[in-house]
Amino acid sequence: MIEPNSELVIDYELVRNNIQVIKSNLSPSCKIMGIIKSNAYGHDLEKATHALDDSIDGYGVVRLQEALKIRESSSKPVLAMQGVYSSDAYDALKKNNIWSVIHSISQLPLAKQYKDDLLFWIKVNTGMNRLGIRLNELDQFEPLFKDSNVLMTHLACADNPEDALNITQFKNFDYAWNQTTKSMQRSVLNSAGAFNFPDQAYDWVRPGIAMYGGIDFPGLKTAMTFRSQIISIQSLDKDERIGYGGRVKTKQRTKIAIVYCGYADGFPQTAIDGTSVIVNSHQSQIIGRVSMDLISIDVTDIPECKIGDWCELWSPNLSILENTKKNGLLSYELMTKMSQRVKREYLNI
């Protein structure tokens, strides 16, 4: 065995396939603002910009610095989704042709100054109550109601189509729209919205997590493989205890394998016994508490499992959602929290 390491293998062909799955649900005229904030949800901002340039119509990020980075390698639209706050930053938007979101009345004075030079997405608060202009303040934004600008909102419960807040938000968005010139473009949906409410797609959808395969809709695949190697195998008798706290006591003779990664690599420390992993194409599972640098898995029923074999913690063959659902976690958080020490490899950029 060569020196083991934990690895993140990111396959951009799978990300592009996921984008096709998202598109197949929408009208062909609907444009895709691919969200690549937080280092493309852990998939690398720069690699994403190269690999996705032909698959999407624009890039959405949070910060100006991220937007400027994208501008170095792409001429596609770039949207700084949390807006900017100083005239220096507005100048940078202008110089680099970057779009930005106006979500608060406090941004209005500067936005008005730059209204002929910049393209804005005007974000209304339709009920999520995080960012956005309140409906009764919207009339003050009249100078920005131009056809080149976009009216947007963000849904709080897009992943739960039964929640009544969705209908409230659609109604409020319509109300906001009716206060404008009604010729601006519109954008409402994130990933879950694109699948659950395709009739609200309008001109732009803003998928993030779906591109990476981190939500559960048919056809989507987890595009990142998180894997590491087995560095030890233990054959235990009945009634032996495993790992910190001795959380597990064996019920019979048990073979466990120790995998070279732990919570310091980004694997959730709280993972319960039974959390799925894959070894040599066989399903296996976590047994015992996850430690900083090691994970123990049950390989009693896996034939010919040996030191040096790879263990997949999630991959295209083992959705990251298997892990997050069992453990009450979010795929978003796991993907964006992978630690620096995990070796990265990118395929099909």
Ligand SMILES: *Cc1c(COP(=O)(O)O)cnc(C)c1O
């Ligand atoms: C992060 C974000 C998105 C993408 O959300 P996903 O659930 O990852 O698709 C879309 N719009 C806004 C405003 C966001 O902040």
